[in-house]
Amino acid sequence: MENLRERKKQRTREALLRAALELFTTRGYERTTVDDVVAAVDVSQRTFFRYFANKEEAALAVVELAVAHFVDAVRARPPHEAPMEALRQAVVEGWDSLNDVIESVVPVELYLRMYQVIESTPVLLAAHLRRSMEIEEALARVIAEREGLDVEADLRPRLVVAVFSGVMRVTERQWSTGADFGLDAMRSLTVSYLEQVGPALTGDWRTN
Amino acid sequence: MENLRERKKQRTREALLRAALELFTTRGYERTTVDDVVAAVDVSQRTFFRYFANKEEAALAVVELAVAHFVDAVRARPPHEAPMEALRQAVVEGWDSLNDVIESVVPVELYLRMYQVIESTPVLLAAHLRRSMEIEEALARVIAEREGLDVEADLRPRLVVAVFSGVMRVTERQWSTGADFGLDAMRSLTVSYLEQVGPALTGDWRTN
DNA sequence: TTGTCAATTGTCAGTGGCTGTCATTAGCCT
DNA sequence: AGGCTAATGACAGCCACTGACAATTGACAA
Structure with missing residues (x-):
C-alpha cells in the first residue's frame, strides 16, 4: 500500500465487496445483479470482473x-x-x-x-x-x-x-x-x- | 409409455441426453453449447430447457x-x-x-x-x-x-x-x-x- | 372421421453473467 | 512537463436461461 495507485485499488475492491455483501444479504444473491453492485460503487461492470472472477x-x-x-x-x-x-x-x-x-x-x-x-x-x-x-x-x-x-x-x-x-x-x-x-x-x-x-x-x- | 405422446417425450429426452453426453465427453462440457446439443437432435433450444432445468x-x-x-x-x-x-x-x-x-x-x-x-x-x-x-x-x-x-x-x-x-x-x-x-x-x-x-x-x- | 381440447413444441424478444478489444484516463517516474 | 504504464470505461458480442404467445400434434369423444 505504498502507492496511491495501490491504495485506490484496495479501496475499490473493498467498496465492491462491501456493496456486494450488503446487497446479497438484504436483497438476496440471485436477485442482486452485478449491475446493482457496480451502481452502488459507481464503477463500470467491467471493473467488477477485473477484481472478481x-x-x-x-x-x-x-x-x-x-x-x-x-x-x-x-x-x-x-x-x-x-x-x-x-x-x-x-x-x-x-x-x-x-x-x-x-x-x-x-x-x-x-x-x-x-x-x-x-x-x-x-x-x-x-x-x-x-x-x-x-x-x-x-x-x-x-x-x-x-x-x-x-x-x-x-x-x-x-x-x-x-x-x-x-x-x-x-x-x-x-x-x-x-x-x-x-x-x-x-x-x-x-x-x-x-x-x-x-x-x-x-x-x-x-x-x- | 402408454401413449404415443409419452413415448415421443421419452425418446426426445433420451436423444437429448445421449447427444449431450456424447458432446460433453468429446468436446468438453464448457466448450459445448446448448445450441450444439439441440442442433444434434434437431429440436429448439427451448425444448432442451423444458426437459432439463x-x-x-x-x-x-x-x-x-x-x-x-x-x-x-x-x-x-x-x-x-x-x-x-x-x-x-x-x-x-x-x-x-x-x-x-x-x-x-x-x-x-x-x-x-x-x-x-x-x-x-x-x-x-x-x-x-x-x-x-x-x-x-x-x-x-x-x-x-x-x-x-x-x-x-x-x-x-x-x-x-x-x-x-x-x-x-x-x-x-x-x-x-x-x-x-x-x-x-x-x-x-x-x-x-x-x-x-x-x-x-x-x-x-x-x-x- | 372429424372436430375439439389439451399437451408439446417453436419462435421471438429479452435479461443477466461474462469476455475481448480498444480508446481514455490517471498515477508514476525522470 | 512529458512519456510510460497501469487502471478504467465504453462497446460489442456470446451463452445460459426465461416468459409469452403462436403453431403444431396427439388424444378422445361425438
Whole structure:
C-alpha cells in the first residue's frame, strides 16, 4: 500500500465487496445483479470482473478469509499432536482470533449473515463445497508432512481430513439453520459434534 | 409409455441426453453449447430447457441414476446391521447390479467418461457435491429410521453418513484420476479405503 | 372421421453473467 | 512537463436461461 495507485485499488475492491455483501444479504444473491453492485460503487461492470472472477467469488470472499485462518491454525499446531487432535484444536482455538480477523475487513455480523445466504443459495453452496474440497487437499498435505508421509502413497492423510471435514460440514449446516447463530454457538456445536464421532462409528448405538 | 405422446417425450429426452453426453465427453462440457446439443437432435433450444432445468442437469443425469440405485441398496439392507456396515455393504454389493442399471440407459463406457468430465470440470464438480449433500440428508433419515431415532435430536445418523460420504468422495477422486478406471477398480478401491478409516482416526499412526 | 381440447413444441424478444478489444484516463517516474 | 504504464470505461458480442404467445400434434369423444 505504498502507492496511491495501490491504495485506490484496495479501496475499490473493498467498496465492491462491501456493496456486494450488503446487497446479497438484504436483497438476496440471485436477485442482486452485478449491475446493482457496480451502481452502488459507481464503477463500470467491467471493473467488477477485473477484481472478481465472477459473482460467486465476491460472495465467498469473506469465507475464504476464515478458511485461510483455519489452515494457518492447523499449520501452527505442535507436531506431536495426533492428526485428528491437531485439526480439532485448530478449529476450537482458531475461533478466538477469528473474530478479529474478520472484523478487520467487514463487520462480523455481515459475515454471519452472508454465511446464511451461502448455505441457503444452491449455486453458492455448490461453489462453497467445491472450494472446501480444495482446502481438504491442502490440509491433507499439511498432515502428511507433519507425519512424514507421502500423500499419494498413504491413504490416511486424505482420510482423516475427509472425515474431519465431513463432520465440520454437518456442524456448519446445523449451525446455519439453528436458532443460536453466533461464533460462540459454533464453537460449542463443533465440540459436541466431534465428541460424537467416535460413538457414531462404533456398531453398538443401543448400548449408550 | 402408454401413449404415443409419452413415448415421443421419452425418446426426445433420451436423444437429448445421449447427444449431450456424447458432446460433453468429446468436446468438453464448457466448450459445448446448448445450441450444439439441440442442433444434434434437431429440436429448439427451448425444448432442451423444458426437459432439463439447466445444462448441468443433463450432465449429471446419469450419475443421478447410480446414486438412486445406491440409496435403494441401503434401504434394502437387513435392519440388524450396524449403520456403517449397512452403508459399506450397500456400496460393495450395489456395484454388481449397477452395470445393468446404467447400461439400460446409456453405454457404461459413456457413463465412465462422463464421470471423469464431472470431476475435472469445476462447475460440474460443484453441482455434484451439492447434490451429494442432499443425498447425505436422505441417507441420514434412512439410517435414523432403521435405528428408531429422530434425525433432528440424535447427531449420530448425520455423522455416520457424513463420515462415510467423506471417505467415498476421496475414493471417487482417487478413482477418477487413477489409471484403472473401471467399475471393478472402483469396488476394490472402496473396500481398501473403508478399511483404512479406522487406522486413520486412531492417534498412533507410527505403530503400524 | 372429424372436430375439439389439451399437451408439446417453436419462435421471438429479452435479461443477466461474462469476455475481448480498444480508446481514455490517471498515477508514476525522470 | 512529458512519456510510460497501469487502471478504467465504453462497446460489442456470446451463452445460459426465461416468459409469452403462436403453431403444431396427439388424444378422445361425438
